[in-house]
Amino acid sequence: MNKHLRCVLVGMPGSGKTTIGRQLARRMGGTFLDCDHAIEREIGCSIKQFFQQHGEPAFRDLETQILADLLRRPAPYVLSTGGGAVVRPDNRALLKAGPPVVYLHAVPEEIHRRIAHDDSRPLMQVADPLAKLKELYRDRDPLYREVARYVMETGRPTVSSLVNTLLMQLELGASEESPVGPEAG
Ligand SMILES: Nc1ncnc2c1ncn2[C@@H]1O[C@H](COP(=O)(O)OP(=O)(O)OP(=O)(O)O)[C@@H](O)[C@H]1O
Ligand SMILES: O=C(O)C1=C[C@@H](O)[C@@H](O)[C@H](O)C1
Ligand SMILES: [Mg+2]
Numbered sequence: 001m002n003k004h005l006r007c008v009l010v011g012m013p014g015s016g017k018t019t020i021g022r023q024l025a026r027r028m029g030g031t032f033l034d035c036d037h038a039i040e041r042e043i044g045c046s047i048k049q050f051f052q053q054h055g056e057p058a059f060r061d062l063e064t065q066i067l068a069d070l071l072r073r074p075a076p077y078v079l080s081t082g083g084g085a086v087v088r089p090d091n092r093a094l095l096k097a098g099p100p101v102v103y104l105h106a107v108p109e110e111i112h113r114r115i116a117h118d119d120s121r122p123l124m125q126v127a128d129p130l131a132k133l134k135e136l137y138r139d140r141d142p143l144y145r146e147v148a149r150y151v152m153e154t155g156r157p158t159v160s161s162l163v164n165t166l167l168m169q170l171e172l173g174a175s176e177e178s179p180v181g182p183e184a185g
Contacts, residue, residue, distance in 0.1 A: 005030065006075045006099035007170055010144050012137060013083035013123065014115035015104040016154050016162070021080035023163045028170075030076030035085060038066050051122040064090055071098045083136075084123075086143040095147040100173055102166060103148035105141075108133035110155050149173070 005028050009017040018034055025032035036047060039062055043050050050059055063082055070079050071094060079099075085091050095101050106114075112130045115121065126132045145151065150169055154162060 004075045005170055005174055006077050006079075007166075008071070008079045008081060008095060008099055008101045009104055010081050010086055010095070010101055010147060011083070011104035011154075012106060012108075012111055012133070012140065012144075013121050014111040015083070015106045016114075016159065017080040017083075017104060019159055020104060020154075020162055020166070021078045023159060024166055025076075025078040027163060027167055028076045028078065030078060031073065033070045033073060033077050033079045035063065035067055035070060035079065035081045038070060039063060039082075042066065046120070048120060048122045048125075060084070060088055064088060064094075067091055068094055071095075075099075083121075084140075086140060086147055092143065092147050100149040100170065101147050103144040103151045104154050104162075105144075105151050106154045108137045 007024070009021050011017055018036075021034065022032050039050075039059075040047060042062065047059065063085060067081065067085060073079075081095075086095070108130060111133055115124065116129065119125065123136070124132060150166075152162060152166060157165070
């Protein structure tokens with residue numbers, strides 16, 4: 001186990017940030033941090049209710065504050081961000097300056113299959129959720145790629161094989177950054 005490992009997951013709503021983040025954190029022996037959960041603890045209600053009462057800009061302000069706070073937590077951790085965390089340039093700057101960011105990539109049709117039954121996502125409460133996912137994907141896919149060090153395809157592999165691959169990648173990346181051995185200073 002590398003006690004300095006840290007990683008941030010970005011991706012569309014339903015891309016698997018919470019599912020994969022939880023398992024990865026357990027395998028790393030680290031803390032699982034979820035920006036959406038931290039926001040809900042802070043506001044004392046669901047994000048869906050907060051959106052309805054205060055609107056998206058107020059939510060985004062809060063998201064920036066909480067993201068900055070979570071990124072400063074001690075290693076090891078896996079931080080799962082909200083699906084829209086990359087929308088604001090300030091957040092993208094924070095993400096690029098922090099630990100390695102992993103983009104969990106899934107196409108809109110696959111995401112739709114995963115989350116069609118779930119009514120907890122405020123941006124999905126529309127007449128045509130697949131069209132909304134396609135629109136979000138078109139706008140955000142380049143932004144996720146902009147902040148990411150690694151892009152992981154999540155369509156076919158199982159969650160546990162994705163977690164294994166990701167862990168190997170992060171350990172390799174960490175050892176390349178701070179090599180252990182006689183030549184290490
Ligand atoms: N790699 C995967 N393959 C198949 N199903 C998956 C995969 N990852 C997650 N899922 C399923 O997709 C659904 C959404 O996953 P999850 O809640 O982890 O996404 P999320 O990225 O955290 O979403 P949000 O941004 O809305 O918080 C869950 O039902 C989960 O079991
Ligand atoms: O895609 C989005 O913009 C959002 C995704 C969720 O994770 C929450 O952060 C919130 O519902 C907004
Ligand atoms: Mg989540």
